[in-house]
Structure formats: structure tokens, C-alpha cells
Amino acid sequence: MSDKKAIAVLLERLDHLAPMGYTVGLHIRFATPLVYKSSYPVEWVDHYNSHSYYLRDPLVFWGVGVEGTTRWSAIPLPDPFGVMKKAASHGLNYGAVSSYGPITSRSIVGISRSDREFDDEELAHLRELTIQLHIEAKPPSDLTKAQIEALQCLANGDRHAAAAEKLGITESAFKARLQSARVRLEARTTSEAIRKAREYRLL
Secondary structure, eight states: OOHHHHHHHHHHHHHHHOTTOEEEEEEEETTEEEEEEEOSOHHHHHHHHHTTGGGTOHHHHHHHHOOEEEEGGGOOOOOTTOHHHHHHTTTOOEEEEEEESOGGGEEEEEEEESSSOOOHHHHHHHHHHHHHHHHHTOOOOOOOHHHHHHHHHHHTTOOHHHHHHHHTSOHHHHHHHHHHHHHHHTOSSHHHHHHHHHHTTOO
């Protein structure tokens, strides 16, 4: 099963766990997740994004600062902007959040329902799904120096011949480095490989 299919299956399981929807931010680096998905009500998502609540959300602060799983109601952080109250006005009355991974590549998953608190078994299930999503979305982190140099040359605008000359190798050797980088990044084209390398902060 490919990474994308595995993530889709896990999100489907998450959907069954969260009647009012979920939000998933995987491998958050420099305040930006590599994978982001939300199934919360569209009106709430639009309101949340238009007011940049992610900069003020106590759930995000908790998830960045603590690795674990808890109910929203158990989070002791202040909410001076009333984010949770506004969420409740859109039907997100109860919820849970799970955070996993190193602080440099943290994954945070939130789920919600309107009728009751999530029970301990559901929290354990959320924890399991968060860990699995984090693992399945793990970006490659071990491109060789030669692969990075080859991609960087093209990202800087060099053509193959010029890049090969700059690196002191033949053009066929240069192309071989690009091919191995594409395979490692699971990219169909060199342009896609460069885009992925940038997303993964490898360039």
C-alpha cells in the first residue's frame, strides 16, 4: 500500500471517530505542516482561517508544547480570544487532541463531536491513529549530498550541461543523480522532485 493510500485509509478511520469532523497537521515544521486536512464544518474552517486562529488556538499551543492525548476540556491553557467558545457555536462542543513526534516535526490531530465527551477508549484510538498518520507521512530525510547538489543546481536555473560542468561530473552522471533523487522522493519528474525537496526542507 502506498503512503497516500495508507493515509487515506487512516483518515477514513478518523472520520468514523469524529462525528463533527477532524483536523490533521502532520510533520509541522517552521509552523507549516507537510500534510494538512480538515473535515470540520466549512463555515468554521473559513472563520478560523480568516481570523488566523491557528496563531491563537490553545489546542495548537498545547499540541506544540506537549506530546500526548487529551480532551479539550482538560487543557488548562487560557483562551483570551475565545476560540473554543466560537468553535462550540459551530457545533464543536466536545473534542480531543493528540500530539506526536519531535518538536521539530510534530504532528497534531484534533477531533470533535457535539453530543458528549470522548471516552478513554476513543482517546486511545485517536492516539493510535495519530501515531500511524505521523509514521505514514514521514518525509524522506536522507538524500545524499550529491543528490541535493544536483537538485539545487536545477532549482537555481542551471541546465543539465552547465550543472554537470559546475559539479565536475559528466552529464550522464548528473542525470543519474537526478534519477536516484526522483526515486528517493517518489517523484515522477525532476520538477516534482525539486518541489518535494523544498517542502521537506532538503533544499
